Structures are given as structure tokens and as C-alpha cells.
Amino acid sequence: MSKVQSIAQIATEKAHQLGIKKFDIYGSAVDQTSVQVFQGEPKQVKASQKSSVIVRVWNEKQQIGVTSTTDVDEVGIELALKTALEASYFGVTDHVPDFSTEAKSPLPVVKSSWGKPFPASDLIDKLLKLEQDLLNSHEAITSVPYNGLAQQEVDRFYLNSDGALREEARSIASVYLYTTTEQENRKPRSGGSYKVANTLETLDIDGCFQETVEKTLSHLDYQPIPSGKYRVVFSPEAFLSLLGAFSNLYNAQNILDKQSLSTPDSLGKQIASSLLSLSDNALHEGNIGAETFDGEGTPTRNLPIIEKGILVNFLHSSVTAKRMNAQPTGHASIGAKVSISPNYYHVFRGEQPTQEYSLENADNVILIDDVQALHAGVNSLQGSFSLPFDGWLVNKGEKVSIEAATVAGDFLELLKSIIFVEDTPEITPSGICPRIWIDSLSVTGQS
Template sequence: MPLAIDRLAEQVSESARRLGIAQYDVSGSAVEETSVQVEKGDPKQVKASQRSGVTVRVWNEQGQVGVTSTSESDLPGLELALQTALEASQFGIREHAPDFSPEATVPLEPLEIPNYDIEAVPELIAALAEAEQQLLASHPAIAAVPYNGLARRRSEGFYLNSAGALRSEKGSYASLYLYSKTEQADRKPRSAGAFRMAHRLADLDFSGCVTETAEKTISHLDYRPITSGKYLVCFSPEAFLQLLGAFSNLFNAQSVLDRQSLSTPESLGTAIASPLLNLYDDARHPSNGGATAFDGEGTPTRRLPLIEAGVLKNFLHSAGTAKRLGASPTGHANLGAKVTVSPHFGVVEAAEARSELSLDTAESVILIDDLQALHAGVQSLQGSFSLPFDGWLVNQGDRVSIESATAAGDFRELLRNIVQVDAIAQITPGGISPAVWVEGLSITGE
């Protein structure tokens, strides 16, 4: 940010006094980002941006709150935002009006977030072009890498309020994405992709990303149709987290209050999944490239149990939802025109170690690598899904790519039918998870 956070807090306080504002808070962030794409070794797209955003809330004497957002983080911009929010407060709601988080002034647990300068654009292009070339050279059938990207990002965030809360943090993030496409005579094009993330370019696993993409793509070259039926299914870490994300209303307190969730307040403490499953949301996880120490309301983040041994333990809360449901804020609030609630970083673990099932020995197992059409194939309020997927039919370690198929079922039933959660976890864009095995899932061949 252009101003040091301590000085910014003093200046906002002075402006608020001049305007007769007794209660306010300010949440903001600044992001510097560079991303590149390549095509056959040449730059295809280069983007660089610097953006900032600040949300200001002001409470009037009647307890109504006004909200305004601005991209101006200097003193004149913030003073204007305070004035605008004060004027807007007369139209603020009276019932369930938001308030400060009771944990906004609680000391933060230490969280080390690496913060590195962004590398020069030519260095990013060269690194991505080299990865593309290695992938193209890995097999004659791989004709192109139509989707690829290398991004570097630095961010800074802060929260302050009139009750003395004052928090700030900085961090950096790097991500790599490769997605290949094949061309063979009399065969359908086949594709596969892989993703890696770290805190800087030097720590990105380029070799692993290239190898994973190549191996997946090559394994899809020999594809066959599949017979429809119910199968034992092994979800890859990414696929299982994709499905959890599609039904995240199950854990969202705001969705529960709005009756837009598969859960009700009475669901807490009930068994909703196999006793083999543990699920946490952990913004502070060491593998989370976007780790954060506090949310938009200044509430400290934490490792929050959502499911333990199959039992629903907690919802994701803001200060407002926590107050209405008699709970504590959990560090999942986002400030905007409204306060929203969203997850940070999913962590799936085995509640009970089991290793009876293995792709090397199991027969007629469907391995789902990647789910598609999540925006259209999920009925999140009914709990049902019908999703095309990329995957393989596996027999004692022998994988045959599935030409085209759809997985369908009820998400709650799927959770109850989990028969194994593997031990070895893998980092994905949405969290970290091992493979998860589910019995009796309907697969329709196409």
C-alpha cells in the first residue's frame, strides 16, 4: 500500500473524528501480478497489472451501517469513502446489522508468508517456453499445448477499525499450468493437464508438471467405451476437492441461514459421511500458496474441523453468522457490499488408516482424474450431480482411458459410501487431499 499501515490508521482516525464518525472499519488489499502464455516457444499473451481495493464501513448513531468501496487508498480517497459510507448508513438495515468481529483485536498466531519480488517478464516467458518444449518433445502424438500459463503475484492486505484493531500482511505466489492436446490419424483428440504452485519461480516444480501432463496425456491415447453400471470409483485428489467445492453450501453458515444449504443448524454433530473421512479448512496450511492470517473482518484464520470421523463439526462463519447461530467467527468473512462467507484451503485426511484398496491390485475400478461441467451438472440445493469426467478403467494396475462417460449420484450418499481415504496427499489448486475411494457410484458410458 502507498501508506504504512500505522500511519494510515492514524490518518483514518483523524478523518473520522472530523466527520463525527465514532465507529468504522477499513479493509483493503493491493495486488501486483504478471502472467504469461506461450505458443510454440513465442509469447502468446503477457499481462501485468497493479490494482488495489478498499472497503470502508461506517456505523451511525442508530447502529445502521453504510458501505462503500474505492480503489483510492490515499488519504483523500479514504476520507471521501468515509463520508460516502456515513451518508449511505441512513439506508442501512436494522435487523441483523453487521458489527465488528469480537476477535478482530485478538493477537494473531505467527504465520510466515514468503514475499519475493516478481521476476522479469523475459525470465517468465523463457521458463514457460522451456516447459512447453519439453512437453511437446515427450511424445509424437502431443501436437500442442493450447492452454498454458505462468503467473507471479504479490499481495498486501490490511484491516483496521475504530476499536483499535490493526492487522497487515504481505505475501507472494507463483503458479504453473500446462494442458496438452494430441493429434492422431483416425483418433479423437485427447487432452490432459497439471498444475503446480509455490511462492516464487525458483520453487516451482516445472519438471513434475511436465511429467504429470505427459504421462496423463499418453495414457489417454488408447481409449475405449465403457459399459454403464455401478462401479467402485477412486477420485483423484483434485476431482474429490472439485466435488467438495461444488457442494460447499453444506458448510457455509450464511447459506444455512438463507436456507440455501444442504445443512440446517441442527445438522451439527450428526454423521454426514463415512467415519473414514476428516475434512478441515486451513488458510494457514504450509502448502497453501495463498495463506492468510486474518479474514476481511480481521478475525484470525485457523485450522477449522468441518468433518471429523464423518461427523459435521463446524460451519464457516463471519462475525454476523456466528452471532446469529451462537458460535464464534472462524475467519472466513469477505467484506463487500455485503459480508459473504467462503472457504480458504481444503484439507482432506483419513480418520482411519486403511490400505486394502490399491490401483495395483483392484479390478474394474474407475479412476476419475478431472470432473467437467461443474457449473451445469451440479444441483447444489438438491445434492445431486451428473458430471462428465476424464479418467481410466483400471484392472490390477493396467489403465485404459475411458472414451466418454458421466458420473452421477447424490453427494450426501457419496460421502457415506466412502470406503477408503488414502494416506499420500497431493496439493491441488483448491486444497490438499489423498485419493478417495467410493463404492457403488453410477457411471454412464457414452
């Protein structure tokens, strides 16, 4: 009998003793080792084992109570069930969460590698060498203030009193490097890279190193640019950051709460250029942390969101799906309330373009590599953004780093102003996406 089956058996017995007929439990456990270094010495070494279990109980009036615990032995489960039952009598009576209609549907099969954990001393040695190699790579690179190498094992499960039982486990390794420069009479410049993999052996540490050096050095010979309207090309990371910042556009809970740029009637309407298609695909092979079920036990899937510019689906939990006469989509997290969040974006070309664009022959085009200050520069309810960025002014393939600038606009107008979606995608930790060309955006520079 597996540990999850044992938990299910204990929970069923204790629920019967307490007179509880309906309950569910979601839990996760993370065993993680992470290290950071600074100036040739270990800066932080952290090893942790974290577990979190959410217990929900429905009373005879179908009100729901929720509690959390870290104990999954008999005493802990019994106390959690009892506490949740007591809390249920103070629960809401409108739009009460229920079991997902797909909590017992077959799960997708996902291939993933399982890596053996390395001792923290090995991680420190690898990171110390990376720091020294970065400092030796160019005389202008004088510091690696932010870095990290981590490995973790994740176990998740979901079960309910209706017989649903899910469990999965995976391992993840990650590396992060960020360098800064010092040059006489020049402002400090920086660059970084982040890579993830299932195992430390398959982690692209060399790629992270090379990308960090290249990005840092590409910003050394910076120049100011005048303010004005520019044709803008977003890197995959930058465009995915904007998609995440405005996810209320297709989040059903935000829509029902009237905290969205969309309404329930937005489905089927053109919200973007027909060149753009977008799906949320937790099962994409590029998604290292792929999960096969969400917090309600609903299987994850490849969900089309925008097809050739038309909004075709919202992200749903069981609660929003019931209210909007839809199906849950595998994007729910349970807690004091049920929340919804995207899994893994997949941006790709919709209709074929009538005109091709290339940085090799473009004039006066801004390539945005990374947008910053999303927490302060985005008004997700109005659709507006004003964000500082790292990037280059490109002329006939030649890139000159921009000293400092801010890009501003309206997100819905940006989607409709897409003039080209490149056909070469790039896999990133948050999604897969090619470079996206925008006809015109306001850029404020330092001239």
C-alpha cells in the first residue's frame, strides 16, 4: 500500500467516526537543497523538507470548511477533519465548491526523468567554479551578486470521499546566474540566465553560463535613444511576462469577479491579431515541472485560449465551470478559496503572415529582452502598462544596447498590433514562444 493509499484509508476511517460523509484532501511535499555563493565563499546553503496538506469537509447542509496541516498520521488527519467540519458551519452558502466532475477521469501520461540528489558540497563546488569562470570571462564583469543552484523532489496527491485517488512525483534542478559590470565613466550593466531540467546531470549549466556572459557583454556599449514611437520586437521571455501580467483576460474567476479585461460574452470575439495563437499546455515536453492534475484532481491538458486572434476558452476551476456552464480545465488550486492560474504557455503562429520581417534587415527596431517592475508598472484592470526594460536598438542586424528606457501601451491594443510572429520558438521555464513583432509602441528614453 502506497503512502497516499494509507492516507486515504486513514481519512476514510476517521471521517466515518466523525460522521463526515464528504471530504477531499490535497497535499504536496518538497525536499529541496539550494546553495548560493558570493566572492568565492558559500553565501547560503539551505536544505528543507516542506509539506502542506489542505483538508476540505462538507457538512450536512453542504457548507464547506477548510483547514491545513503538515501532519498526515492518524492524529493529524483526524484533527484536520474535525477542524474543517467545525469551520464548515461558518462557510459560504452561495457558489459552494464541489468535487471536480473530472476528479476520477484518466490522467495523461507524462515522461520525466528522475534524478538522484547530490550532496550540498557538490552544488557549492559547481557554483563556486561558475562564479570564478564568470569573473574571468571578461575584465568588465566584476561581480556575480545573484546566483543559485538547486535540486528538489516534489510529491503531490489528491483524494476524495468519492473514490478519487491521484499521486505523482518528479525531480527538478535549476541554475540561476546574474552578473554586473564596472567600467570607468560608464554605468554598471548586468545580464542573467535561468535554466531548469529534471536532473542535475541534464541541466544546461554551460548554456546558462554562456547566455549570462553574452547578455552582459552585449549591454556594455550602451547608448541613449530619443523618446518616440518605435516598432518593437518582444523576446519570448518578455512577451510571456506580459501574458502572465494580464492573465485576468482569460481567468474565469477574475471574469466572474469583474476583475478582468474580459466578460463572459468575450468568448468568440477577436481580441488579437489573427497572426497570434495561444494555448496553455501543462503537458508540453518543454515544461520541466509538468503536473498531470490540479488541486481539485482535474487532469491537466492542452487548452486553446486564443485561436488566430479569437478568444476561445477561459481557464476554469470546478466552481467557475459550474457557474459558466463549462468544464473544469485543470487550472485550480485549493485553499481557503479556490483560485485559478495558468500552467505553461504555448504561443505560436496563427494565420500565415502576408509579410515576413527579420532583424537582419530591419531599421530602427527595438528588441526588448526583459521587462521589469511588473508589480508596479502594470494596471491589469485598465489594461495599461509602463515598464522599464533591457534591450537593444537594432539596425540591419547590428544591436546597440539601450542605456535606459521605458515601454508603455495598452495590452489589448498591443495584441491587435502584432504584425509578425516568428516561426522559431524558444523554450523557457514559463512557456514556449517565438519573438513577437509589434507595429508601434511608445518608448521613453534618456536623450
